[in-house]
Amino acid sequence: MHMMVAAPEQWVKPMAVAGANQYTFHLEATDNPGALIKDIRENGMKVGLAIKPGTTVEHLAPWANQIDMALVMTVEPGFGGQKFMEDMMPKVNHWLRTQFPSLDIEVDGGVGPDTIHKCAEVRGCSRAALSVTVLRDLSTPRK
Numbered sequence: 001m002h003m004m005v006a007a008p009e010q011w012v013k014p015m016a017v018a019g020a021n022q023y024t025f026h027l028e029a030t031d032n033p034g035a036l037i038k039d040i041r042e043n044g045m046k047v048g049l050a051i052k053p054g055t056t057v058e059h060l061a062p063w064a065n066q067i068d069m070a071l072v073m074t075v076e077p078g079f080g081g082q083k084f085m086e087d088m089m090p091k092v093n094h095w096l097r098t099q100f101p102s103l104d105i106e107v108d109g110g111v112g113p114d115t116i117h118k119c120a121e122v123r124g125c126s127r128a129a130l131s132v133t134v135l136r137d138l139s140t141p142r143k
C-alpha cells in the first residue's frame with residue numbers, strides 16, 4: 001500500500017488488519033520515521049519509504065538500511081496525469097542504487113508508454129531490479 005496521507009501512523013494497524021503486506025509512507029508526513037518503521041514491522045508488514053520531488057535523497061539515506069523499498073516520486077503528490085520528472089532519476093541511479101545496491105526502488109508518477117524506458121534505462125549494474133509502479137485512479141476515466 002502506498003499511503004500518500006498525512007499522519008500515516010494512524011493507518012498502520014487498520015492496513016495490517018485489512019491484509020496489507022507492505023506499508024509505504026511519505027518521509028515528509030511524519031516526525032518520527034524510526035518509530036513508524038518499527039510499528040509497521042511489528043504489524044507484520046514490509047516497509048516502503050517515499051520522498052517527494054523536493055526532498056533530497058540524503059534525507060532518506062539514514063533509513064535506507066531499515067526499509068524494504070524506497071519510492072522516488074516522479075510527480076508532485078496530489079493528482080494523476082502530471083508530467084514525468086526525469087530529473088528525479090539521478091536519485092535512483094546515481095545515489096540510491098550505488099549506495100544501497102540491494103534496496104528495492106520504485107518510482108511513481110507520469111510513467112507510461114512514453115516514459116517507461118527512462119525508468120528502465122536507470123537500472124544500473126546492481127542486483128536489485130528497478131520496480132515501476134503505474135498507479136491509476138480507476139474511478140477516473142482516461143483518454
Ligand SMILES: O=C(CO)[C@@H](O)[C@H](O)COP(=O)(O)O
Pocket residue numbers: 004075076077078079080081082108109110111134135136137
Ligand atoms: O498520486 C499520485 C500523484 O499524486 C500518483 O500516484 C499518481 O496517481 C500517478 O498517476 P499518473 O502520473 O501515473 O497518472
